Amino acid sequence: xxxxxxxxxxxxxxxxxxxxxxxxxxxxxxxxxxxxxxxxxxxxxxxxxxxxxxxxxxxxxxxxxxxxxxxxxxxxxxxxxxxxxxxxxxxxxxxxxxxxxxxxxxxxxxxxxxxxxxxxxxxxxxxxxxxxxxxxxxxxxxxxxxxxxxxxxxxxxxxxxxxxxxxxxxxxxxxxxxxxxxxxxxxxxxxxxxxxxxxxxxxxxxxxxxxxxxxxxxxxxxxxxxxxxxxxxxxxxxxxxxxxxxxxxxxxxxxxxxxxxxxxxxxxxxxxxxxxxxxxxxxxxxxxxxxxxxxxxxxxxxxxxxxxxx
Numbered sequence: 001x002x003x004x005x006x007x008x009x010x011x012x013x014x015x016x017x018x019x020x021x022x023x024x025x026x027x028x029x030x031x032x033x034x035x036x037x038x039x040x041x042x043x044x045x046x047x048x049x050x051x052x053x054x055x056x057x058x059x060x061x062x063x064x065x066x067x068x069x070x071x072x073x074x075x076x077x078x079x080x081x082x083x084x085x086x087x088x089x090x091x092x093x094x095x096x097x098x099x100x101x102x103x104x105x106x107x108x109x110x111x112x113x114x115x116x117x118x119x120x121x122x123x124x125x126x127x128x129x130x131x132x133x134x135x136x137x138x139x140x141x142x143x144x145x146x147x148x149x150x151x152x153x154x155x156x157x158x159x160x161x162x163x164x165x166x167x168x169x170x171x172x173x174x175x176x177x178x179x180x181x182x183x184x185x186x187x188x189x190x191x192x193x194x195x196x197x198x199x200x201x202x203x204x205x206x207x208x209x210x211x212x213x214x215x216x217x218x219x220x221x222x223x224x225x226x227x228x229x230x231x232x233x234x235x236x237x238x239x240x241x242x243x244x245x246x247x248x249x250x251x252x253x254x255x256x257x258x259x260x261x262x263x264x265x266x267x268x269x270x271x272x273x274x275x276x277x278x279x280x281x282x283x284x285x286x287x288x289x290x291x292x293x294x295x296x297x298x299x300x301x302x303x304x305x306x307x308x309x310x
Contacts, residue, residue, distance in 0.1 A: 092272045097154045100279060101290055107279060114280025117273050130284055134243055135260055141286045143240040145232045146170055148288035154278035160264025169264060172232035177216065178255040185212055190250045196225045197239040
C-alpha cells in the first residue's frame with residue numbers, strides 16, 4: 001500500500017495509501033499536545049497501579065505501595081472524630097440519665113447526638129418527624145404507654161417492648177375477646193370506648209358496654225379508662241389512638257388484640273448512644289418532667305455527736 005501513497009496537492013499532506021470509490025484519506029499527524037496527553041495518561045495509570053489498590057484479585061485487590069484504601073481512610077476519620085468527642089462522650093457515660101437534664105451543656109450535646117442516631121435507627125418505624133403511624137407511636141405528643149420522663153424512655157430504649165429473649169423487657173398482653181364476648185358485646189364495648197373520648201354520644205348500647213368494660217377491661221385500663229402504665233395499657237379517654245379510633249379499627253383491636261414490639265437497643269447500640277436517644281425523644285415536645293432525685297438523708301446532729309469518740 002506504500003506505493004500508493006502520494007502528496008495531496010491542495011493540502012500538501014501525504015495520503016495513507018488507500019482509496020475507496022475515489023475517496024482518499026489524508027495521513028494528518030496528531031497534534032503534539034494530544035500525543036503528550038495520551039502518553040501522560042498511560043504514565044499516570046501505571047503510577048496509580050503501583051501506588052494504589054487497582055488490580056482485582058479473587059478475594060481482594062492489589063494493595064499498592066502506599067497501602068491506602070477508602071475504608072482505611074474512613075476508619076481514620078472515625079477514630080479522629082471519636083478522639084474529638086471523647087470528653088463529651090465520657091461525661092455522658094458518667095452522668096446518670098435522671099440528672100442529664102440538669103446539665104444544659106451535656107443535655108444539648110445529647111439531644112444533637114440523639115437526633116443523628118434517631119435518623120439512622122428509628123425513622124423506619126417512627127418516621128422522620130417522629131410522628132409515627134398506625135401501630136407506631138407518635139413521639140411528639142404527651143401520651144405515653146410506659147412513661148415519658150427521661151429514665152422511663154431510657155428504660156424502654158434499653159430493654160425494648162415484648163422482646164422474648166430479654167427478661168427486663170417491657171411486657172403486656174391484651175387478650176383477644178373474639179370467642180370470649182359475642183359480636184354484639186364487642187360492638188357495645190367498642191361504642192363505650194369511643195364514648196370515653198367523645199367520638200360517640202352515650203347511648204343504651206354504650207351503657208351495656210360500660211358494664212362489660214368494667215368486668216373485662218378495667219383491670220388494665222382502669223375503671224375510668226385512663227390506662228395503667230404498669231401494664232402499658234393506653235389511656236382511652238384522650239382521643240389519641242395507636243391503631244386508630246374508628247369503629248372498624250377498635251373492633252379489630254378488641255377482637256384480635258394487638259401485640260406491637262420494639263427492639264431492645266442494649267444489644268445493638270452503646271450505652272451513650274441510647275442515653276442520647278432518650279434525651280432526643282424526651283426533647284421532642286411530649287417529654288414529661290423527670291422525677292425529682294431522691295433526697296440525701298440529713299444526719300441527726302444528736303446521733304452524730306453521740307457517736308463521736310472522745
